[in-house]
Amino acid sequence: MAKTPKPDELSKIDYTPPQTAWTETPTVYKEGVWCFGAKPKNLETLHFPNPREWRVVDEDWKLPENWQEIVLNGMKERLDKYRSFRVFMDSCVRCGACADKCHFFIGSGDPKNMPVLRAELLRSVYRGNFTLAGKILGKINGARPLTLEVLKEWWYYFFQCTECRRCSVFCPYGIDTAEITMMGRELLNLLGLNIDWIAGPAANCYMKGNHLGLEPHTIVGNLEYMLDDIETVTGIKITPSFNRKGAEILFVTPSGDLFADPGTYTCMGYLMLLHELGLDYTWSTYASEGGNFGFFTSNELAKRLNSKIYAEAKRLGVKWILGGECGHMWRVLNQYMDTWNGPADFLEVPKSPITGTVFENAKSTKMVHIAEFTADLIKHGKLKLDKKRNDNLKVTFHDSCNTSRGMGLFEEPRYIIDNVCNNFYEMDELTTREKTFCCGSGSGLNAGENMELRMRGGLPRANAVKDVAEKYGVNMLANVCAIDRAVLTASMDYWVPSVKVTGVHELVANALIMKGEKERTTNLRGEPLPGMEGQE
Amino acid sequence: MPSIEVDGKNFDVDEEGYLQDWQEWNEGVAKKMALDDGLDLSDSHWEVIRFLRDYFEKYQIAPMIKILTKEIGKTMGPEKGNTKYLYELYPAGPAKQACRYAGLPKPTGCV
Numbered sequence: 001m002a003k004t005p006k007p008d009e010l011s012k013i014d015y016t017p018p019q020t021a022w023t024e025t026p027t028v029y030k031e032g033v034w035c036f037g038a039k040p041k042n043l044e045t046l047h048f049p050n051p052r053e054w055r056v057v058d059e060d061w062k063l064p065e066n067w068q069e070i071v072l073n074g075m076k077e078r079l080d081k082y083r084s085f086r087v088f089m090d091s092c093v094r095c096g097a098c099a100d101k102c103h104f105f106i107g108s109g110d111p112k113n114m115p116v117l118r119a120e121l122l123r124s125v126y127r128g129n130f131t132l133a134g135k136i137l138g139k140i141n142g143a144r145p146l147t148l149e150v151l152k153e154w155w156y157y158f159f160q161c162t163e164c165r166r167c168s169v170f171c172p173y174g175i176d177t178a179e180i181t182m183m184g185r186e187l188l189n190l191l192g193l194n195i196d197w198i199a200g201p202a203a204n205c206y207m208k209g210n211h212l213g214l215e216p217h218t219i220v221g222n223l224e225y226m227l228d229d230i231e232t233v234t235g236i237k238i239t240p241s242f243n244r245k246g247a248e249i250l251f252v253t254p255s256g257d258l259f260a261d262p263g264t265y266t267c268m269g270y271l272m273l274l275h276e277l278g279l280d281y282t283w284s285t286y287a288s289e290g291g292n293f294g295f296f297t298s299n300e301l302a303k304r305l306n307s308k309i310y311a312e313a314k315r316l317g318v319k320w321i322l323g324g325e326c327g328h329m330w331r332v333l334n335q336y337m338d339t340w341n342g343p344a345d346f347l348e349v350p351k352s353p354i355t356g357t358v359f360e361n362a363k364s365t366k367m368v369h370i371a372e373f374t375a376d377l378i379k380h381g382k383l384k385l386d387k388k389r390n391d392n393l394k395v396t397f398h399d400s401c402n403t404s405r406g407m408g409l410f411e412e413p414r415y416i417i418d419n420v421c422n423n424f425y426e427m428d429e430l431t432t433r434e435k436t437f438c439c440g441s442g443s444g445l446n447a448g449e450n451m452e453l454r455m456r457g458g459l460p461r462a463n464a465v466k467d468v469a470e471k472y473g474v475n476m477l478a479n480v481c482a483i484d485r486a487v488l489t490a491s492m493d494y495w496v497p498s499v500k501v502t503g504v505h506e507l508v509a510n511a512l513i514m515k516g517e518k519e520r521t522t523n524l525r526g527e528p529l530p531g532m533e534g535q536e
Numbered sequence: 537m538p539s540i541e542v543d544g545k546n547f548d549v550d551e552e553g554y555l556q557d558w559q560e561w562n563e564g565v566a567k568k569m570a571l572d573d574g575l576d577l578s579d580s581h582w583e584v585i586r587f588l589r590d591y592f593e594k595y596q597i598a599p600m601i602k603i604l605t606k607e608i609g610k611t612m613g614p615e616k617g618n619t620k621y622l623y624e625l626y627p628a629g630p631a632k633q634a635c636r637y638a639g640l641p642k643p644t645g646c647v
Contacts, residue, residue, distance in 0.1 A: 036552075039550070055551065200644040201644045201645040204645070211644060211645030212597060212644065212647065213597055214597060215596055217594075217595070218595040218596070221595065225600070225602050225603050254645075255646070256645055256646030259600045259643065260600065261601060261602070263646070293645070326646075446646070446647075449551070449552065482646035483646045485646075
């Protein structure tokens with residue numbers, strides 16, 4: 001595997017474009033940038049075409065003989081099916097407003113990572129095959145034939161876009177580059193050209209209900225270890241329920257929270273908060289994944305994986321669904337779920353049993369983000385909080401691309417942090433809210449073998465963190481996304497090692513004064529609370 | 537497909553060197569992988585590898601780090617129940633190195 005260059009080397013970025021035109025500049029496939037190809041067993045599990053052993057470095061990618069026909073037919077089908085695809089193929093005026101807004105371009109200097117040019121990789125083939133001008137004028141019209149070189153270039157660059165949609169915020173035509181990447185990836189998947197870091201979790205989710213492939217008894221076992229730790233810290237024994245019919249609320253969170261640090265601390269936060277409220281809720285070992293790696297593959301697969309959430313809500317007979325801290329989960333829930341697998345008429349409009357607040361915004365999907373739910377609790381004075389327990393932290397907040405640009409969730413996490421921490425500092429406003437920078441590893445690009453790409457893509461976000469670390473002494477980066485918790489940890493270790501990463505509900509749980517708790521001396525990580533050093 | 541040879545037998549591994557089929561594993565595989573990394577496996581290394589194998593058989597996934605440290609602490613003494621100890625044994629990380637030697641696949645998803 002490629003060795004990742006050191007930060008001082010990596011941050012020397014050359015923005016000089018090549019002397020040759022982009023169509024004449026061959027793509028160099030750099031180790032450390034691409035991810036391993038999908039393993040055949042994962043494609044077979046998903047009933048996807050062309051499962052076979054293949055390696056990116058091999059000349060022969062073992063494609064079906066009629067691969068061009070498959071791709072062009074697939075393109076035609078999608079142009080007819082998705083009006084947005086055709087509009088986005090037709091409407092770019094190449095103004096370049098998007099060019100320097102992409103974290104991968106900023107971090108790599110590679111012109112083909114300018115969103116306009118990344119889209120042009122697909123657009124040129126669209127022109128050559130689906131427009132009259134392109135068919136007649138060819139190259140003059142910016143058309144290209146679909147060659148093997150072009151196809152490989154698609155693969156290389158459509159897995160260098162995290163579908164974060166920051167460029168779309170700045171596009172005067174509102175072109176959604178994520179949708180172009182999604183179409184590009186769909187076409188590649190027709191030939192079995194996925195990456196394994198996406199195909200593996202998707203296959204796990206299809207077979208076992210979650211990306212990690214956690215069996216029901218593993219989910220219960222993992223949570224039990226967390227509950228032991230909660231008891232050690234608070235003296236309170238919590239016994240949540242699983243797959244309980246008749247519960248009022250079904251709770252669904254990304255499986256990363258059930259497995260990987262620091263997400264496990266966020267998960268302990270949910271457990272403590274929901275216990276303290278006495279909420280009538282249940283976990284499910286079937287709908288055990290909020291995230292959706294199918295979404296990074298094709299709409300069809302995303303719909304398939306998503307369907308289990310409503311199915312489980314129906315089976316258990318709950319009234320509504322509460323969702324954990326996740327990023328792309330919420331883009332899917334907020335913008336697709338309702339029409340894919342809804343309407344969920346068998347559920348009720350979510351109403352907080354604690355405050356009586358009716359979540360009108362979730363009237364249709366029947367799913368509420370836990371940040372909305374908790375912010376509402378705080379607003380109504382339903383939580384006893386001791387902010388001082390977080391006084392060792394200087395916190396900043398990273399807006400996840402999908403919760404911010406995909407659902408407009410800006411204020412709730414900030415309101416919560418403000419109420420559970422005394423030291424909260426915002427990053428530069430050009431890097432927050434709808435203008436937030438991607439963590440650098442979203443949309444299934446959080447593999448290990450593409451670490452150089454991840455660190456390059458993570459640079460703009462890390463720069464903004466570094467700025468507040470230097471100005472205010474920020475030492476904790478809060479977020480509401482499981483991919484963020486995993487990948488920002490790596491990115492901070494690399495770029496800003498003084499800063500650690502946390503979910504918002506870890507901060508909540510540390511500040512939460514629970515009924516009958518013992519005097520707390522440590523936080524959930526087992527570190528001494530401020531003023532309790534030497535007493536833990 | 538890449539493979540490693542142990543006692544005249546070939547074992548398929550993936551591009552990162554993880555065994556393709558965890559059931560094919562034997563102690564020779566772990567020894568060979570360690571040898572290739574310039575590591576001589578001690579009893580302490582084997583304790584971890586055996587725990588990982590047993591856990592995987594029951595749960596079909598590598599244990600989360602919290603479980604690994606707690607259980608190692610229980611069987612080998614509380615002073616060893618921490619990530620520092622595990623990193624001393626396996627410098628590339630218990631997940632990446634110890635799981636690979638134990639023949640387990642790498643966990644995937646938001647991790």
